Amino acid sequence: MSEQPVAEVKAEVKLEPAAQPADADFTNVGVQFLMAPYYSRLFPHQEVYKWLAYGNDGKHPMVDASFFQHREFCFTLDGDIFVRYQSFKDGLELAAALKDRCPSKIDIGPVYNVEPQRRAAYQGSGQGFCPMERELVFDIDLTDYDDVRTCGREGHICIKCWPLMAAAIKILDAGLRQDFGFQHILFVFSGRRGVHCWVCDERARKLTDEQRSAIASYFAVYKGQERGVAKLALGLDDHPALARAYALLKGAFEDRILPEQGLLEDEAQRKAILAYLPNDAIRNAVERRWDGVSSSADRWEALQDEVETEAQALEANRKSSEGARAAKAMRKAVKDIVCAYTYPRLDMEVSKKMNHLLKAPFCVHPKTGKVCVPIDPEAAWEFDPETVCTVGGLLNQLNSNSAAAAQGEEPWRATDMSQAVETFRACFLDALQAEVKEGLAEKLRQAAAAPTLAW
Incomplete structure (x- = not known):
């Protein structure tokens, strides 16, 4: 995936949630028409916010309250309109924007030195506008294995060719953990035919472009083909x-x-x-x-x-x-x-630059209707891309379990989305949260132990 073009949109795009009778069947409804109820009732806003805030969402004295609002989001609106450099104060403001604009895709960019949506105010100030950190990311697409697959080509994916993706997950996970010492690694099904990997350790987020390129090259054993034979590094x-x-x-x-x-x-x-x-x-x-x-x-x-x-x-x-x-x-x-x-066939350009965009977890793929669900790397071989939950199926479940959904604040708990969120928490978010909390406590201890300046 190449970096999305910049497009400024002055007019607000607002789609009202469609009426949802109790017996509605969303199975064959166009994906774009389902995004309003999806963002209103199924998208796990709070979990995504907790992840991207990296502990800066509470009242601890060492939090950086402005951290999240320096993060870039890009919305793809109806008609393939790309709206880059969106930023939000907190998770509630992000949730409101998603419900209001109903993007067909959400891309996540870097954390900048200033709020992305106010970048114009800093032009000529000498402060500039530049990325400060960003997760190390990888993108693997099954279309790059079309010379290997006999079961299909291009957008095709099935249980027969999924082992190619499972092998890639295993190789990346082992290498990132054992060779580089990273711990907080999130694998996500792309919604159609591939896998995204997010490395979220603080050390990974602070890597320079040169360091990112070096790590990507470390995994780039497969170098394409020459005269029908693969070039291996x-x-x-x-x-x-x-x-x-x-x-x-x-x-x-x-x-x-x-x-x-x-x-x-x-x-x-x-x-x-x-x-x-x-x-x-x-x-x-x-x-x-x-x-x-x-x-x-x-x-x-x-x-x-x-x-x-x-x-x-x-x-x-x-x-x-x-x-x-x-x-x-x-x-x-x-x-x-x-x-x-x-061996994993990486899209190298995705990993090299800090300012590259990558699709957010829990997006809905506009062509398949499948949710971009997290993958447990320990169970990568058992993951079945053909049974991934779809937005229409989730809304059908929500309607069937309307009484259960009404009892809590998070209606997605009454659907298969609960399994996806549980994987997100158990395989990634819980350990990350524990580490960032300990990091804040350590900063406080260091601040308390620092000598007082004598005047």
Whole structure:
């Protein structure tokens, strides 16, 4: 996703909530017509505010009361009108704006040095207008795997190709936690065909553009293709993180992606995989073995067996150093196939710049009607994109449970949105809140211990 263009809108756009009879069926209603009741009754405003305030939403003496209102929001209004540099005093003001304008999409930008909506007032003042912090973000889209998928292309997503996204979540989560020490990581289904990742530790939010670019490059092992073969940035034996990734990806490839995509039952994919083998002799040997078997699993086993047999022969029949190098290159072909087909394919531009916009969690995708729900990285393999809650389905649940919804202040609790919010809290928000509260307490202790200036 590229950064959204700037568009200034002077006229207010207001959509009134549609009438909602008790027996209404919202299943086949256009998504845009459902946004008013969605923002009024289902969007978890308070949870989003608590996240983006980072502890600055209470009465603690060390809070920065102006922090949240320096955050940029971008609304996409009906007619693809992008309204950038929106900012709000608090969660209540954000909620009111969402109900009033009913954006088809909400993008979140950086925290600036001044309020984004008042930036014009600072022009020529010498203070300038620049981002001060922003979460480290990643974007992974299944369309970048179209050369791998046999189940569909472009906007298609199903349970067969989801393991590609699950593998990406696992690799990113392990690398960000183990190699960089980040703890507060949020994964979100994009609503259609991909995954967004938000790294929200204070240290991550304060990264410079150069540091963001370096971290993104660290994960950018897949570098596109050249003559039908993937370009991989590093040898898999060169770094422990790559060895760890390969151990995870090999299982994902063999247990899920290879059989569910039927990669070695598809003629075009068979040719593509054979291209990774280092010479015609081994390619021909593998093809001969394939004549007697038909399943992807059996053909993969035959390929690995032929490669290992040839590698052992190279080690035995050549001078030690030369044979060892040739055998290593032969075995590396198997690793290259696994990583070429399964390693995360990142949209690098999303991660490099602090001022890049990214779609907010709990948005509704305008084409699918699906909610951008958080994903538990521990249960990434079990996530099913085909059963994600839709705005129409949630409103149907709300109408069916109108009595239960009326008892509390948050009607979404009577719908499947409660599961999405619970995942958001349990996998991300609760731990983040605990840390920022401790951070405020530590600041207070430091302020109390600071020596008083003597005049």
